[in-house]
Amino acid sequence: MLPSHSPKNNQSDFQWKLTCSPRAKSTFNPIRNFVQNMSVKPNPEKTPIRLSVGDPTEFGNLPIPQQAVQQLSENILSGKYNGYTLSFGSLEARKAIADYFSSSNYYPIQPQDVLLTCGTAGAIELVLSALGDEGKNVLVPKPGFPLFQTIANSLGMKTKAYHLKQEDNWQVDLADIVSQIDHQTVAIIVNNPSNPCGSVYTKEHLQDIVNLAEKCKIPIIADEVYANMCFDGVPFYSVASQSPHVPILSLGSISKLFAAPGWRLGWVIVHDRHDILRNAGIIQCLHQLTMRMLVPSSPIQSVIPILFSEQCRKEQLRIMEELQHNANTAYPLLESIPGLRCTKPQGAMYMFIHLDLNVLAFENDVEFTETLWKEESVFVIPGSCFGWNGAVRIVLNAPSCVLTEACSRLQSFCERHSRHG
Ligand SMILES: Cc1ncc(COP(=O)(O)O)c(C=O)c1O
Numbered sequence: 001m002l003p004s005h006s007p008k009n010n011q012s013d014f015q016w017k018l019t020c021s022p023r024a025k026s027t028f029n030p031i032r033n034f035v036q037n038m039s040v041k042p043n044p045e046k047t048p049i050r051l052s053v054g055d056p057t058e059f060g061n062l063p064i065p066q067q068a069v070q071q072l073s074e075n076i077l078s079g080k081y082n083g084y085t086l087s088f089g090s091l092e093a094r095k096a097i098a099d100y101f102s103s104s105n106y107y108p109i110q111p112q113d114v115l116l117t118c119g120t121a122g123a124i125e126l127v128l129s130a131l132g133d134e135g136k137n138v139l140v141p142k143p144g145f146p147l148f149q150t151i152a153n154s155l156g157m158k159t160k161a162y163h164l165k166q167e168d169n170w171q172v173d174l175a176d177i178v179s180q181i182d183h184q185t186v187a188i189i190v191n192n193p194s195n196p197c198g199s200v201y202t203k204e205h206l207q208d209i210v211n212l213a214e215k216c217k218i219p220i221i222a223d224e225v226y227a228n229m230c231f232d233g234v235p236f237y238s239v240a241s242q243s244p245h246v247p248i249l250s251l252g253s254i255s256k257l258f259a260a261p262g263w264r265l266g267w268v269i270v271h272d273r274h275d276i277l278r279n280a281g282i283i284q285c286l287h288q289l290t291m292r293m294l295v296p297s298s299p300i301q302s303v304i305p306i307l308f309s310e311q312c313r314k315e316q317l318r319i320m321e322e323l324q325h326n327a328n329t330a331y332p333l334l335e336s337i338p339g340l341r342c343t344k345p346q347g348a349m350y351m352f353i354h355l356d357l358n359v360l361a362f363e364n365d366v367e368f369t370e371t372l373w374k375e376e377s378v379f380v381i382p383g384s385c386f387g388w389n390g391a392v393r394i395v396l397n398a399p400s401c402v403l404t405e406a407c408s409r410l411q412s413f414c415e416r417h418s419r420h421g
Pocket of ligand 1: 195254
């Protein structure tokens with residue numbers, strides 16, 4: 001029965017009173033926003049080259065290891081993987097990840113230290129939800145991947161940016177980190193190898209960061225989605241490998257390593273050797289939070305052991321060879337263009353290019369990007385999307401000949417728009 005004041009009796013008592021939550025309103029992803037709302041059209045006479053989104057599948061030249069694809073289709077047809085798994089992921093998948101990351105550069109970990117998530121994005125959301133709340137803050141690198149801020153803000157948290165030193169191969173400005181820490185700081189996010197900088201930190205630099213975190217008693221969230229994606233023999237060290245005491249939440253996914261971003265499988269690896277997180281109830285919270293969504297999907301979880309098998313890892317090396325080749329091809333071409341200054345990428349899949357606006361006749365990086373798209377049909381992302389004005393980021397995922405063509409278009413573009421005629 002409807003109560004007497006129901007709309008049936010008096011329609012005017014009821015109005016739609018919907019409001020959007022402040023958290024939702026404060027959710028903003030600068031890269032997605034820029035890419036999806038670009039109103040400038042490319043030059044119809046030139047084939048578009050999109051070096052914008054860090055999607056290794058964009059050009060079809062960096063395939064997912066084929067054995068895993070084959071296994072996935074067999075597993076789906078078998079009908080055995082249509083049910084739920086444990087909320088934090090199947091044991092088989094977590095074991096494969098634990099085994100892979102227990103190799104020499106890492107402290108050994110167990111399957112129970114791994115929680116599966118919906119990509120690294122889901123891992124960021126999971127750890128920030130467990131550590132932070134309204135009014136708390138997290139330290140993020142600048143320039144840095146903007147999703148940290150997007151997710152923190154949508155959880156009601158703030159971000160405080162710490163400086164990366166361009167002149168020092170984008171190493172962390174340790175003094176700046178110290179100056180940003182306050183009583184509300186719940187974590188320091190370290191992204192290594194870096195998006196957008198393409199830098200890879202040395203063991204010694206990681207030790208300095210960990211020592212600082214130890215002194216300030218702040219845990220580290222290590223976004224290591226580009227773990228082991230290094231060029232020319234540069235070694236990768238995980239933050240956890242340098243941290244006997246400080247709790248580290250290491251995040252990753254198969255998105256870049258195995259060129260499978262659409263499969264949406266990521267993880268959090270908990271390194272808590274002194275039970276600091278456990279005693280604070282944070283590990284329990286992480287598990288409770290996984291009970292909301294039950295991700296990633298069971299069929300994708302089922303192929304993780306194959307993906308991390310020796311055969312697939314060999315195939316993965318081909319992805320790395322191509323990215324490395326591209327970094328080595330594009331760097332000298334772009335570095336020689338007057339008005340551009342680059343740091344040679346050591347890993348990940350990006351090059352961050354400084355624009356000298358005393359040489360190039362543009363007001364800012366957004367104008368540069370839009371005009372480049374309009375005249376040369378080359379799509380890049382302005383540095384301001386990463387909190388760094390006066391730069392652009394390119395992705396190194398295109399076939400070498402396409403990347404070379406993009407570099408040559410950038411060269412004529414910069415020459416045409418030089419302030420020096
Ligand atoms: C540093 C960094 N973290 C997280 C992500 C998100 O990755 P995923 O596709 O695994 O969610 C990306 C994607 O580009 C990234 O560059």
